[in-house]
Amino acid sequence: MSRRLILLLALTCGVAVGNIYFPQAISPLVASALHVSPDSAALVVTAVQFGYAAGIFLLVPLGDRLPHRPLVVTLLGLTGLGLLAASVAPALPPLIGASALVGVTTVVAPIIGPMAAGLVADDQRGVVSGTLLSGSIGGMLLSRTAAGTIGDWWGWRGPYLMAAAVVLLIAVVMARVLPTTRPPSGHRYPELLAESLRLLRTEPDLRRSCFYQATVFAGFSAVWTTVALLLTGPTYGLGAPAVGMLALVNAVTMLCTPVAGRQVDRRGSDAVNLICMLVVIASAAVLAFGSLGGALGLxxxxLGTLLLDVGMQSGMVANQVRIYALRPEVRSRLNTAYMTCAYLGGGVGSWLGARAHAHFGWLGVCTFLALLAAVALACHLPATTATRHPRATVAAQNT
Structure with a gap:
């Protein structure tokens, strides 16, 4: 693949992924306009994440069965229609339903990832995965910045209309530039769905990669779902653009994931995962000072969200490189299992984060993040020891 095509694919990933995250910046505006509580408005974020998990499980396996160009273009078109439906929702329940539909169809990034991995050399997969993830991070962060600003100008419906226009434009571009690919599998659709579950059962490295990402991403989602409530609440008294500006500062993480990819290529996934989990735990400690308010709190x-973003995203690169190396002929199905678990964790994290904030405030959210990262670290350390000392592990098992 040419570098130009890789960058276009990264842009497409960013546009698709941004649809999952921009509602986080405007949930206070939704609460005010639709006359519901902030915690109820946060259900829009939870709905799109659970929808995304469902879309990954149901639709991403088609990347092993159908040509990529018509599949990607069709999904982008359906996403645009879902965003238009959300923009005219008259109340919270229809908005939640439209958000779930957007989540189901905006699953382009996990389809493009395995496709790109199959079009480059083995020793370039880490760099390409990091580049595509940088695009996804850009969409994640910049979409919140744009949504906060547009929402402050035009109300909460404005970001949905803007997102719909961008997605439909990208669909036209992808129809022209995506290469013709040959599906690696001739299995029927039910067999593809069953294969993802079977891979989870039979591949230990896939299971632990899923667990690492689900736990860390749950904490990440809890923080970014509730930080809007913190910034717009009495502690800071800021508007929706403040959430977008915080996300914009974290755009530096787009530069970190290609570096993480190179480190994975050199040192392996386990070493990078270990560092990332420690970084996430450190981020929880720093974020706790955000409850103080004022300049110190900001x-x-x-700093805390920057550390959290770097740790979570770099860990995702490590996990994806690990699973892509397992069985090249079923990469889409491996990615299906992995991303489904990750976004199920994210959806649960958003919901539990909103509950923690409602009952225990910002410190409760930070404690929740630290506990999740500590659980992931506790599970990772024995696996790292087993990888470094395989003979000792086998001897202990035989004994």
Missing amino acids: AALV
């Missing part, structure tokens, strides 16, 4: 939120 500085803590900036």
Whole structure:
């Protein structure tokens, strides 16, 4: 693949992924306009994440069965229609339903990832995965910035209309530039769905990669779902654009994932995962100072979310490189299992994060993040030891 095509694919990933995250910045505006509580408005974020998990499980396996160009273009078109439906929702329940539909169809990034991995050399997969993930991170962060600003100008419906226009434009571009690919599998659709579950049962490295990402991403989602409530609440009294500006500061993480990819290519996934989990735990400690308010609190939120984003995204690169190396002929199905678990964790994390914030405030959210990262670390350390000392592990098992 040419570098130009890789960058276009990264842009497409960013546009698709941004649809999952921009509602986080405007949930206070939704609450005010539709006359519901902030915690109820946060259900829009939860719905799109659970929808995304369902879409990954149901639709991403088709990347092993159908040509990529018509599949990607069709999904982008359906996403645009879902965003238009959300923009005219008259109340919270229809908005939640439209958000779930957007989540189901905006699953282009996990389809493009395995496709790109099959079009480059083995020793370039880490770099390409990191580049595509940088595009996804850009969409994740910049979509919140744009949504906060547009929502402040035009209300909460404006970001949905803008997102619909961008998605439909990208669909036209992808129809022209995506290469013709040959599906690697001739299995029927029910067999593809069953294969993802079977891979989870039979591949230990896939299971632990899923667990690492689900736990860390749950904490990540809890923080970014509730930080809007913190910034717009009495502690800071800021508007929706403040959430977008916080996300914009974290755009530096787009530069970190290609570096993480190179480190994975050199040192292996386990070493990078270990560092990332420690970084996430450190981020929880820094974020806790955000409850103080004022300049010190804002500085803590900036540094803490930066550490959290770097740790979570770099860990995702490590996990994806690990699973892509397992069985090249079923990469889409491996990615289906992995991303489904990740976004199920994210959806649960968003919901539990909103509950923690409602009952225990911001410190409760930070504690929740630290506990999840500690659980992931506790499960990772024995696996790392087993990888470094395989003979000792086999001897202990035989004994």
